[in-house]
Amino acid sequence: MSSSPLIFTVRRFQQELVLPASSTPREVKLLSDIDDQQGLRFNIPFIFVYRHEPSMEEKDPVKVLRNALSQTLVHYYPFAGRIKEGVGRKLMVDCTGEGVMFIEAEADVTLDQFGDSLHPPFPCFQELLYDVTGSELIIDRPIRLIQVTRLKCGGLILVINFNHTMSDGVGIKQFMDTWAEMARGAHQPSIQPIWRREILMARDPPCITCNHREYEQVLPPNNTIKEEDTTTILHQSFFFKPSDIAALRLLVPFQCTTFDIITACFWYCRTKALQLEPQDEVRMMVIVNARSRFNNNHSPQLVGYYGNFFAYPSTVTTAGKLCENSLGYAVELIRKVKTEVTEEYIQSVADLMVIKDRCLFTTVRSCIISDLTRAKFREVNFGWGEGVYGGVAKGGAGPFPGATYIVPHKNAKGEDCFMLPICLPSQVMKRFAKELDHILDNQS
Structure with missing residues (x-):
């Protein structure tokens, strides 16, 4: 720009x-x-x-x-x-x-x-x-x-x-x-849309069978909560080149996905930037597409289903543990929580919604991340070819600024990289950028 x-x-x-x-x-x-x-x-x-x-x-x-x-x-x-x-x-x-x-x-x-x-x-x-x-x-x-x-x-x-x-x-x-x-x-259409929302309805009677820490009701502390200062919210995108991903992998002593690496880095830098107390609980909610987790012998074919078919299980730790441990600690938590989403887990969420009045997820010291790399929105072609850009217009989701997305991006040099559009109060954003630079510079 x-x-x-x-x-x-x-x-x-x-x-x-x-x-x-x-x-x-x-x-x-x-x-x-x-x-x-x-x-x-x-x-x-x-x-x-x-x-x-x-x-x-x-x-x-x-x-x-x-x-x-x-x-x-x-x-x-x-x-x-x-x-x-x-x-x-x-x-x-x-x-x-x-x-x-x-x-x-x-x-x-x-x-x-x-x-x-x-x-x-x-x-x-x-x-x-x-x-x-x-x-x-x-x-x-x-x-x-x-x-x-x-x-x-x-x-x-x-x-x-x-x-x-x-x-x-x-x-x-x-x-x-x-x-x-x-x-x-x-x-x-090459894919015929199907409605079939009944497959994700609550059971009768509804019964919560899984642990859903993403919906815990957490009271905000009495002191000023920095992440919710919406008066000075800034929007900014951060970019991870292939060399950056390679550098971050050196911090994790086991195999993991690019999604895990970027998510852990975002969570770590954001938590450091918020300057929370060591004992404060922080949570990362990971969007997991559950279509492949369903047993298709017991549910209709899902090709063409265009409703919401995901969960966002939450991993929880303290700010102290997250920031004092290596990046591998956060990666391990993220890897583990992704495996929790099963057909039963999704059914349990549907039941919880009926029992708990369709409640909001936990917003206190929380963030949510979604992987949009497979969606390939840039490839949507109305006759004018592939888009220069296609995807989310900003970080955040509705009234919740703690949401972000991992978006495929081609930079000015033509390199394929990953973009992370985020929202934070201006001073917190400066500290986030500094923390990210610090991690990458120390590995380059």
Whole structure:
């Protein structure tokens, strides 16, 4: 990115509702008891950036995307409905066919002006997604909010607010792939979407059978809690080159994944930067896709399932133990907690949600991390080729700034690396950057 902040203006046309291209079933569909937990009741923005494509010169990207979206909504018709809340805070989709909110826009800027390496935080992001529906409101609102912005150079930026109660990362990618297929001329999705949310409903009677430390109710201390000072929150992305990963591996005396290494490093540096007391408990919640953990002999085939199908088991230790031990200590905790997610574990979460009023996960001295490296959002191709960037628009998740993602990224030198977009108060962010530099510099 350039050293001086990029400022530009966006001219928006009248927002409109895009409806399914043909009639769709009018019905009410229940979300699963994994979908409607409090921790997923928010919208998460994704951004897709494309260069000018000479072969698409005669095609208006707004028209192409709008028409393809209308066709996609025939297959994903619940997205054209509205979320309702019933007895016991149960969420459901009223499939009304009212449509998704769509905004056409133009910006007086070229893609080159964004610099060599596009990544969060994006300049003037509020210009690229006009929040007409209220980003934290999900009941009786359009389930999708989309803005397509043409750039002066012929490139385009697509930003979408996804309602997290409807889909996880796998489901979002599936929807985007179908939309892109329709834009390129397909008439049917290559993967047919399936609803089947009943497979993740609580049992009758519900019964919590596993230990879920991610939902423990922890009271914040009376003293100032540094991580929740949201008045000075900064967004910043950190990058791990192959040489950085190799350097970090030297700190761990056993084999582990790149995800484990980056997660441990993030947890360690963040905890050090927060300057907690040694006895303070800290927790790391790891998003685990549970599709492969299910016994398909007892459940329907899950190909095409676009709902939330994950858990975030929590490993807990003290700030003192985490910061005084080697990085291998954190890696071992993370490796162990990932193995906890089984079919029974997911079922136990669904039961817990019914018993505990769809409670929020523990937010005190907590962080959550999700691996988006396999999703390959950059490969979503509407006809303008692979994206310059495709993925989350920022760190944090809804009202919780402690969430981050491991995102594949290609830097200005063309190196494949990993990006970690995070949110922290400004002074804590400075200390985080210093801690990370210290670890990497000592190994180089």
